[in-house]
Amino acid sequence: xxxxxxxxxxxxxxxxxxxxxxxxxxxxxxxxxxxxxxxxxxxxxxxxxxxxxxxxxxxxxxxxxxxxxxxxxxxxxxxxxxxxxxxxxxxxxxxxxxxxxxxxxxxxxxxxxxxxxxxxxxxxxxxxxxxxxxxxxxxxxxxxxxxxxxxxxxxxxxxxxxxxxxxxxxxxxxxxxxxxxxxxxxxxxxxxxxxxxxxxxxxxxxxxxxxxxxxxxxxxxxxxxxxxxxxxxxxxxxxxxxxxxxxxxxxxxxxxxxxxxxxxxxxxxxxxxxxxxxxxxxxxxxxxxxxxxxxxxxxxxxxxxxxxxxxxxxxxxxxxxxxxxx
Amino acid sequence: xxxxxxxxxxxxxxxxxxxxxxxxxxxxxxxxxxxxxxxxxxxxxxxxxxxxxxxxxxxxxxxxxxxxxxxxxxxxxxxxxxxxxxxxxxxxxxxxxxxxxxxxxxxxxxxxxxxxxxxxxxxxxxxxxxxxxxxxxxxxxxxxxxxxxxxxxxxxxxxxxxxxxxxxxxxxxxxxxxxxxxxxxxxxxxxxxxxxxxxxxxxxxxxxxxxxxxxxxxxxxxxxxxxxxxxx
Numbered sequence: 418x419x420x421x422x423x424x425x426x427x428x429x430x431x432x433x434x435x436x437x438x439x440x441x442x443x444x445x446x447x448x449x450x451x452x453x454x455x456x457x458x459x460x461x462x463x464x465x466x467x468x469x470x471x472x473x474x475x476x477x478x479x480x481x482x483x484x485x486x487x488x489x490x491x492x493x494x495x496x497x498x499x500x501x502x503x504x505x506x507x508x509x510x511x512x513x514x515x516x517x518x519x520x521x522x523x524x525x526x527x528x529x530x531x532x533x534x535x536x537x538x539x540x541x542x543x544x545x546x547x548x549x550x551x552x553x554x555x556x557x558x559x560x561x562x563x564x565x566x567x568x569x570x571x572x573x574x575x576x577x578x579x580x581x582x583x584x585x586x587x588x589x590x591x592x593x594x595x596x597x598x599x600x601x602x603x604x605x606x607x608x609x610x611x612x613x614x615x616x617x618x619x620x621x622x623x624x625x626x627x628x629x630x631x632x633x634x635x636x637x638x639x640x641x642x643x644x645x646x647x648x649x650x651x652x653x654x655x656x657x658x659x660x661x662x663x664x665x666x667x668x669x670x671x672x673x674x675x676x677x678x679x680x681x682x683x684x685x686x687x688x689x690x691x692x693x694x695x696x697x698x699x700x701x702x703x704x705x706x707x708x709x710x711x712x713x714x715x716x717x718x719x720x721x722x723x724x725x726x727x728x729x730x731x732x733x734x735x736x737x738x739x740x741x742x743x
Numbered sequence: 744x745x746x747x748x749x750x751x752x753x754x755x756x757x758x759x760x761x762x763x764x765x766x767x768x769x770x771x772x773x774x775x776x777x778x779x780x781x782x783x784x785x786x787x788x789x790x791x792x793x794x795x796x797x798x799x800x801x802x803x804x805x806x807x808x809x810x811x812x813x814x815x816x817x818x819x820x821x822x823x824x825x826x827x828x829x830x831x832x833x834x835x836x837x838x839x840x841x842x843x844x845x846x847x848x849x850x851x852x853x854x855x856x857x858x859x860x861x862x863x864x865x866x867x868x869x870x871x872x873x874x875x876x877x878x879x880x881x882x883x884x885x886x887x888x889x890x891x892x893x894x895x896x897x898x899x900x901x902x903x904x905x906x907x908x909x910x911x912x913x914x915x916x917x918x919x920x921x922x923x924x925x926x927x928x929x930x931x932x933x934x935x936x937x938x939x940x941x942x943x944x945x946x947x948x949x950x951x952x953x954x955x956x957x958x959x960x961x962x963x964x965x966x967x968x969x970x971x972x973x974x975x
Contacts, residue, residue, distance in 0.1 A: 469778045505781035513933045515780050566931070568782060613933045684932055703877060703928065708847050712781050717847045 470516040473503035473644030479555060479637045482575050488558035488631070489573075492725070494711075496559060497570040499639055501712050506646045507564065508665055509614055510599065510606040517608070518646035525605050525645040527666070532651065536596075536672035539587035546636065546650050553577040557640065558633060558654075563695045563724045565659040565681075569709045574654050575637030580628040588624070592672035595627045596620075597653060600668040614680050620664035621677035621691065622655065625733055631656055631726060634667075657723040657730045659693040690743040694734065695724035699743050751819055759820055763827045766794045767834065784842045791835035792881075796926065796940050798828035799919045803947040810954070822895050825915065829892040832885050839878075844868050881925035887918045919944045 508518040511525075531543040555575050563569045583595070601617035603609055609616045626632060635652045636643055643649040648665025655662050661681050681689035688702050697707045697720040708717040723730050770790055773779050779786040802824040809817045844867045853859040872882045891912055893899070900908045923944050927937040 470780075501781040509932075515782070568785070611933075611935075613935075681932075703875060705847075708849060710782070710784065710846070715784070715842075715846055717849055719849055 470504050470519040472500040472519065473646060475499075476641050478640045479575060479642060482555045482557050482637065482640050485556040485558050488556065488560075494561070494571050495713075496573055497712055502570060502572055502638060503644045503646055505570075505712060507566075507660065508608075508646060508648065510601075510608045510616070510618065510666075511646065512608045513611075513613060521607050522645035525602075525649070527645070527650040530650045530668070532667055533669045534586050534671075535669070537589045537592035537674060538672045539589065540585060549582055549634065549651070550577065550636065553581060555637065556633075557637075560654055560656040561721075561724050562654075562656065562660055562663075563709060563720065565661055565689070565693065565701065565706075567701075567704060567706065567709045567720075568712055569718075569720075570712050572654075573639055574633065574635045575640060575643075576633035576635035576654065578630055579632045579634050579653070580630065582634060583627060586670075586672070588672045591674050593624055594673050594676055595622050595624065596669075596671040596673050596677040597622075597664040597667050598669035598671075599648075599664055600666045614684055617669075618664060618680045619677060619683075620653070620662055620679045621673075622662075623676075623733075626655070629730065629733070631729055657695055657726040659695060661689065662693050692734075692737075692739075692742050694730075694739065694743075695720060695722070696739055696743070697722060699740055747816070751816055756820070756823065759823060763798070763823070766790065767831070784838075784846075788835065788838045788842055791831050791838055792926070795828055795831040795835050796922050798824055798831055799915065799922055800940065800943050800947065802828055802915065803919060803944070807947060807950040810950075826892060826895060828918075829888045832888055836882075836885050840864075840868060844871065877925055877928035880921045880928065884918045884921035884925055887914045887921070891915060891918075916948055919948070 504519045505515045506518040507515065508522070511518040511521040530546055532545075532549065533543050535541050555577060557573055557575050559571060559573045561569060562572050597620045599618035600606075601609060622632070633654050635648070635654050636650060638644060638647055643652065648663075648667075651667050652665040653663045653667065662679075676691055679689075679691060681693075682691055695706075700706050706720055709720045710717050721727070770787060774783050774787060777783075802821060805817050805821040805824065809815060845864055848860065848863050848867060851857070851860055871878050873879070891914055894903065894908065894911060903911065923937060923941045926940060927934060930937060
């Protein structure tokens, strides 16, 4: 048996010094590149990942939706699209980025939804969506929607006046306010695992605000059932107030005897109040409320007092210092 | 044979240059092809801001990484990283001027291109910087980068002298802190993201502080120790 001796290795097979040094250099460079990649990866976690999201799938139209011509006057302003309204949402239960709700609420199940009515009223109990809509005409109303973050949309909601439902609940004379809660479903709502807000999300209205004809319980959008990211199956629209008052996916309505502490006020009382009336004269402590960007437009618009609904609502606030009660 | 200086100059640096340009290219493409959210103007503003902060972090990472790994070649990427921070910071400032201030003028009584518009825009920017703390601190962070960008050339290093140049460029510490504060003050409720950057900047600046304290101690110890040659 022939055994090759080490000397049999030809000198040409020995890696030249320059080459292995280059290899070391290469390994170092590769190491640096890998390190940089990890670094960039870590930093990427520090912001929203930008990508287009799919708008809500279309579904069969709701039966018997009637446009309300008196409530469709937006001074000729153009309605925002289905895509805009269902991909750009603040709904922290499904994540803090605007495109999170569209993605993370996709499998949210709202079958058999019940709204629990309690407090100072005669007709306490659990109401299904069908119960709530019984005998009602669902109206289409085109409302301006102004977010406290200074963007806005024009949205064709389908709903019923909240006052109709409240009357059926027969609140007692002691009830001064209505408190609403969003469902808190830790299984289906990934956003509630973070403590960014106190859950469940709570909002409230004074009784006269709740009874105002502009205040509606919304069950549809563009004539279709309300998409999950917009607060399915039932939400509030109070068009003269900032969007955070428009509580979504309501599962609890309570008639109470004092002003409820709403979630955003609890989170930052110097920035968000109970009333949250749209008011260009009272700035957010950190940004101006004098103008707003309508989604889809480049130039901003001047924000209107009470979001343009002053004629209908300002009499409710004649005795209120709007600077203090923001 | 392959020269490491040449590898860095002709391979690694161009790769870094192109990679760092990536976010701007992606953002432009996404904005033009409708791949951003329903509020693309807000996305562009946010993203350019976040990328400024990221490049500030990358710039600040060079020295600690070099000290830990001994890869001195890293320092050759520092200027580019810093200039990219300035690049994204400039884009961020311009988006603020155009998308926030200019678009927020609402009225253009003498037409869009007019002295009145220029005057109103200037007043609006100055007023905003003076009135809103998170803008004040963000603007400060940006302005502090300007002298650093100007004096980033080899000529300026020579003119200032290494020590004075290094001292001047410590302004980037202030930019980093102001940048984090700017981010912290603008978010609505979720401070997790600003906190991540705050933590990174704290670690990177803390590293320097610890080293500084150590070196001062070592120097002091050396001074105390009597030189054996002078012992009588």
